[in-house]
Amino acid sequence: ICYSKYLKRNLSLLKSMLDYALMYFLIVWEIQTGKFSITCLPVHLTVSPAAERLRYILGDDEETMPTPTLFTEMDTLQHEGDELEWRESARWVKFEEKVEEGGERWSKPHVSTLSLHSLFELRTCLQTGTVLLDLEGYSLPQIVDDIIERQIEEGLIGAELRDKISFVLLRKHRHQTKKPIHRSFADLGKSGSGGSECSIFKTVPVSPSIPTHIVHNSRSMNDIAETPSTDQLKNKFMKKIPRDAEASNVLVGEVDFLEKPFVAFVRLSQATTLGGLTEVPVPTRFLFVLLGPLGKAKSYNEIGRAIATLMVDDLFSDVAYKARDREDLIAGIDEFLDEVIVLPPGEWDPKIRIEPPKKIPSADNRRKSVFSLNELGQMNGTAGGRGPVSEDEVMPAPHELGEELAYTGRFCGGLILDIKRKLPWYPSDFYEGFHIQSISAVLFIYLGCITNAITFGGLLGDATDNYQGVMESFLGTALAGTVFCLFSGQPLIILSSTGPILIFEKLLYEFSKNNGIDYMELRLWIGMHSCVQCIFLVATDASYIIKYMTRFTEEGFSSLISFIFISDAIKKMVGAFKYYPINIDFKSDYVTAYKCECLAPDPKVIDPLRGLNVTALDWTQLSKKECVKYGGSLLGKSCKYVPDLALMSFILFFGTYTMTVTLKKFKFSRYFPTKLRKLISDFSIFMSIMTFVGLDMLIGLQTPKLIVPTDFKPTRAGRGWFVMPFGKNPWWVYVASSVPALLVTILIFMDQQISAVIVNRKENKLKKGCGYHLDLLWVGVLMVACSFMGLPWYVAATVISIAHIDSLKMESESSAPGEQPQFLGVREQRLTGILVFVLTGVSIFLAPILQFIPMPVLYGVFLYMGVASLGGIQFWDRIKLIMMPAKHQPDFSYLRHVPLRRVHLFTLVQIVCLAVLWILKSTFLAIIFPVMILGLMVIRKMLDMVFSQHDLAWLDDILPEKEKKKKEDEKNTTKKDKKKGKGGDDSEDVSVLVVRLLKERRRLLGLK
Secondary structure, eight states: OHHHHHHHHTTTTTHHHHHHOSOOEEEEEETTTTEEEEEEOOGGGOOOHHHHHHHHHHOOOTTSOOOOOEEEEEEEEEEETTEEEEEEEEEESSSEEEBOTTSSSBOOOBBOOOOHHHHHHHHHHHHHSEEEEEEOOSSHHHHHHHHHHHHHHTTSSOGGGHHHHHHHHTSOEEOTTSOOOOOOHHHHTSOTTOSSHHHHSOOOOOOTTOOHHHHTOHHHHOOSOSSOOHHHHTOGGGGGSOTTOEEEEEEEEEOSSOSSOEEEEEEEEEEEOOGGGSSSSOOEEEEEEEEEOTTOHHHHHHHHHHHHHHHTSHHHHHHHHHOOSHHHHHHHHHHHHHHOOOOOGGGSOTTSOBOOOSSOOOHHHHHHHHHOGGGTTSOSSSSSOOSOOOHHHHSOOOOOOOGGGOOOOSTTHHHHHHHHHHGGGTTHHHHTTOSHHHHHHHHHHHHHHHHHHHHHHHHHHHHTTTSSOHHHHHHHHHHHHHHHHHHOSOTTOOEEOOHHHHHHHHHHHHHHHHHTOOHHHHHHHHHHHHHHHHHHHHHTTGGGGGGGOOHHHHHHHHHHHHHHHHHHHHHHHHHHHHHSOOOTTOOGGGGGGOOOEEEOOOTTTSOGGGOOOGGGSOGGGOOHHHHHHTTOEEESTTTTOOOOHHHHHHHHHHHHHHHHHHHHTGGGSSSSOHHHHHHHHHTHHHHHHHHHHHHHHHHOOOOOBOOOOOSOSOSSTTOOSOOOSSSSSOHHHHHHTHHHHHHHHHHHHHHHHHHHHHHTOGGGOOSSOOOHHHHHHHHHHHHHHHHHHTOOOOEEOHHHHHHHHHTTEEEOSSOOTTOOOOEEEEOOOSHHHHHHHHHHHGGGGSHHHHTTSBHHHHHHHHHHHHHHHHTTOHHHHHHHHHTSOGGGSOOOHHHHHSOHHHHHHHHHHHHHHHHHHHHHHTSGGGGGHHHHHHHHHHHHHHGGGTSOHHHHHHHSOOOHHHHHHHHHHHHHHHHHHHHHTOOGGGTSOHHHHHHHHHHHHHHHHTOO
């Protein structure tokens, strides 16, 4: 404490010592002994002067307001004959844009490449030049006068240069938005008081030596407009700049009346609009001026680019806003130099412009490295490779599912927390859905849902003898989906029938038929028992078990569902070649021999009930259908001819998929404005479907079409819309049905919760939380409702839910030139899901429109859903690594920390598990599919004996008990140390003590 106070009182005398100190001393409080001791930090904990100063400047208070975004413009002094003007040469929002040599266009945004020499020269300029912080400035002439006055006071320039420097700094600024002015006699005759842009800038003929009689002319001293021009106000570039942005202006040039550089760095106390100084009407906060003798224009330009690049650097801009003196700015440059990576001059071409990266590292990591005491004594960056690597660099961020799965230990504790968590967001779940993006999402998911409903409805009808068919599938999807989206904890989840449920229904129907048990009544009691069991799981917070499902289980499950979608779509198309075979035997040379005749049947064979007069019919004029209908026979080689519908179906199928993928990526293309590209990308599914529906109608072939039921009645004649619970089965069936209900409950629980975990991944940046317990409750309640009405059971559909989220992803609209749009999250609302299922319910009234949609087009949508859901799955990325040579493999983070052979071994284990699940899914054993998902959790537990925790942290996730055990071990170690009476460095981690002491020192230095 004494040292800190002494440092505060004598700060001005100790500046040089702070900059070049060999080592700092900290006062360490010995807790156990009660004594003070001055301890010298070890070499690996020494603090660099720049890092030490930055800690005082930036601090770590969370209450500090973020600094505004800076727009930086660099103008260079140009000699146009006898005229001087400042011409815009480059600008920065995040990346650099140069004015091309022709002066007619901006270059592509690129990463600024600076010479190391220019950074050192900039550092020297700030050390020797004028630094004015928090200057009260309201106009550019006043600011220029203050700068020159300070330079004269400090003896940097003579008073005789005042007018010359002022004259140069107040010349007009020509921005890239203005076209070059070609002067003529007519231009010279124009009045200078006009309101045009050109009249604001007055022509003053000067020579590089600035004649004395001109600088005394008051009208020629200030050549800059006091207010923004019309071009500035209408500049479309403002869309790329955040609203609260401020400007920093860099002015560099060479003149012949200076013998040494004139340098000034100014920070205004309040951002002020300085008229025509800046290209856009953004208030100026910083001003950097560099004028120097002739012959060093390139050097001055590089120094200007260096300070401009620094001003848009996140960390240095914070330093510039909070700097208290010159040394703080120099410390910011030193920190920047610590992070600089030098490229050897002979191994790259400096003329190459480096493209902006797709993902920019967060500035928070650099701030943490400044405050992190694990890296003291080494460079702030990690490129140096010296010293021990911090824990954050060794281990990835832990996988956390959030507080939603915390075990409360209270009856319905998790359910109550879900309701409290979701209730405040309920109104916004509706009005936030009113967006044009929601329209494309509704159309996309609707087509996927009705295709799924028709597919599973047809399969259910075959498996249950039409007790459940397409009509029941449509009605059940509409009812269950609408209720779930209205009241669930995660309305982004889409409910649908699944393969395991289909297998269960088939086996249940066969069991009932063989044993003389009424199928619908038995199914009703199974649904009621399963609902009670789901409610029991909700009340006891059983969803807590999901915590033990790591990425290994999630990716195995989601990959299986994705491959099912892909394989089913391909199987449907392969089946088309069986129904509509390609006419391989057709030969054009024998076309005259191809004919088909309808022969009349034998009159003795005709059923007399038909009442047909065989002799009265002209059988040669009947169509193929009429001939078969009336009992005739077809004779001829062309009777079995069908057009090449299989080939046309494949064109529709693959064309829909290809066009959807292409248009989805269109937002990253170079064509058309950003908004139009994004609109095309959002409506890619709809545009692809409409394109190939139109192509099918244009060609006119009878391709298989979407068939939607038109009559609102059960598929099976004789059954009603409600199932009675008693009267058809013996009493013991009502009790025994609890056994198969347990299997259904396990199936529902695993399917629902794993899909919910995938939807609620932290990568999706969901802000409204989720509700695992609330979702499971409504799934159980809807099982009872569907069982009473004889409708299929529904659970979360993984692939369609992922597609729903992808269609609602939001990206930043205002981004700096060259900066990729940032993923902001998902549009969380209930409206799209509700509209999808309402449209599904009314589809029977839309049959006249839907009948024009070919089924191959919808199969193409299915294929896209399956392929798109594989994106972002690490398991799929690792499968592709097996077929890549090492030099062509992407730079994945886990490849830097885990040997490739261990990565392939982990992938092989997952492939084997996926193959086993696929085999089980394809047989009658699919009914135990949920149990096999639990088996994946057991296999993941066994992997702890094969792989180290370090490898699993990168390839998968650490199991919760491992983290818990680690924390308990640390806690027990601390208790043992205290009991033994250890003091000093053994009683507490050194870095924790140093952090506390640095905070205390910073607080003391802030006291007056």
